[in-house]
Amino acid sequence: MRLPARSRLSSRADVLALAYAAATAGSVGVFGFSLLSVGIPAAILLALFADGIARPGSSLFYPTITHGPRTGQRVALSFDDGPDPQVTPAVLDALAQYDARATFFTIGRSLEAHPQLAQRLMAEHHELGNHSWQHSRWQNFFGVRRQLLEIERGGQAIAALAGTQQQPLYRPPIGLKSPPLGLAARRLQLTLVAWSLHSRDSQGDDPQRIARRVLRKIRPGDIVLMHDGHDRPGHHRPACAPALQQILQGLRERHLRCVTVSELLGSDQPNAGIPVQPTTARARGDPELLGANRGFYDPLWRDARLITAERFNTWPLVRSLLDRAPRRLGVAHLAPAVPAGKPTAPRSPE
Numbered sequence: 001m002r003l004p005a006r007s008r009l010s011s012r013a014d015v016l017a018l019a020y021a022a023a024t025a026g027s028v029g030v031f032g033f034s035l036l037s038v039g040i041p042a043a044i045l046l047a048l049f050a051d052g053i054a055r056p057g058s059s060l061f062y063p064t065i066t067h068g069p070r071t072g073q074r075v076a077l078s079f080d081d082g083p084d085p086q087v088t089p090a091v092l093d094a095l096a097q098y099d100a101r102a103t104f105f106t107i108g109r110s111l112e113a114h115p116q117l118a119q120r121l122m123a124e125h126h127e128l129g130n131h132s133w134q135h136s137r138w139q140n141f142f143g144v145r146r147q148l149l150e151i152e153r154g155g156q157a158i159a160a161l162a163g164t165q166q167q168p169l170y171r172p173p174i175g176l177k178s179p180p181l182g183l184a185a186r187r188l189q190l191t192l193v194a195w196s197l198h199s200r201d202s203q204g205d206d207p208q209r210i211a212r213r214v215l216r217k218i219r220p221g222d223i224v225l226m227h228d229g230h231d232r233p234g235h236h237r238p239a240c241a242p243a244l245q246q247i248l249q250g251l252r253e254r255h256l257r258c259v260t261v262s263e264l265l266g267s268d269q270p271n272a273g274i275p276v277q278p279t280t281a282r283a284r285g286d287p288e289l290l291g292a293n294r295g296f297y298d299p300l301w302r303d304a305r306l307i308t309a310e311r312f313n314t315w316p317l318v319r320s321l322l323d324r325a326p327r328r329l330g331v332a333h334l335a336p337a338v339p340a341g342k343p344t345a346p347r348s349p350e
């Protein structure tokens with residue numbers, strides 16, 4: 001597979017790594033080498049990692065789609081960790097009964113092991129998304145090279161079926177994100193998809209409870225996370241299909257139509273990977289497609305900018321910090337606040 005050439009600062013992960021290095025160097029330069037000067041930037045970096053783990057919809061390391069347009073009457077059901085011959089056929093039966101389409105984020109090795117299920121998924125016009133090759137629970141700690149291997153091998157299993165080289169949608173195992181994943185995703189030009197509603201079917205096996213939760217919370221544009229398979233061989237999620245029956249019935253009563261994730265995001269082709277890149281969404285000014293977490297970060301950034309500009313005059317703050325540590329920085333003398341040649345005349349009282 002041919003990889004697109006990388007630009008010099010090619011991803012948010014690159015920018016974060018540079019910002020981290022600059023913050024640490026600056027901190028050590030100003031305050032000297034101490035537990036605080038090294039520890040504070042390290043704590044910030046750990047907080048960023050924690051964000052990639054705690055919030056699957058975070059776009060910090062790479063733009064991530066969490067939902068589609070909230071206007072309209074469409075939702076997307078997505079099924080992870082399959083296909084599983086004990087569960088997936090019943091899931092497909094339920095979807096067919098309600099004339100619903102869905103997106104299956106398959107584990108590559110399971111897809112390859114069950115070609116008849118893969119064929120049925122394709123024949124019934126569901127979408128195949130990539131959920132890595134082996135679904136390692138340690139994948140978030142892999143470097144870029146191993147991330148690329150996992151993603152490419154999972155994608156190739158789908159490409160062999162679909163007969164297309166177009167990158168399928170990608171959902172990382174457990175939804176975890178890290179800087180190496182951000183770099184790999186950028187390199188492969190992936191469209192990362194998380195979810196806006198977790199059915200919690202991986203934490204319980206009561207179909208009614210799962211269905212109640214989904215139907216209580218669902219709204220137009222939602223991408224719902226369910227599981228028709230299991231990442232551990234020999235384990236299954238049998239509650240998925242009966243829960244799905246109830247969910248589909250409830251959605252029909254509310255006139256909510258189930259489409260694939262690609263369709264929800266504007267593609268006419270349910271099985272063609274996804275042509276809508278987050279960058280495209282941004283270019284056409286469609287903030288709905290850029291992930292709910294924009295709503296979380298944007299006000300923070302806006303407030304930070306306002307506070308900086310209006311409440312602080314930052315230059316005197318920087319000057320006073322530099323004044324305290326001129327020797328460490330090798331700054332012999334800071335530029336005068338008023339340019340030379342313009343003598344300061346005392347202001348006459350008015």
Ligand SMILES: [Zn+2]
Nearest residue numbers: 080081173174
């Ligand atoms: Zn998974």
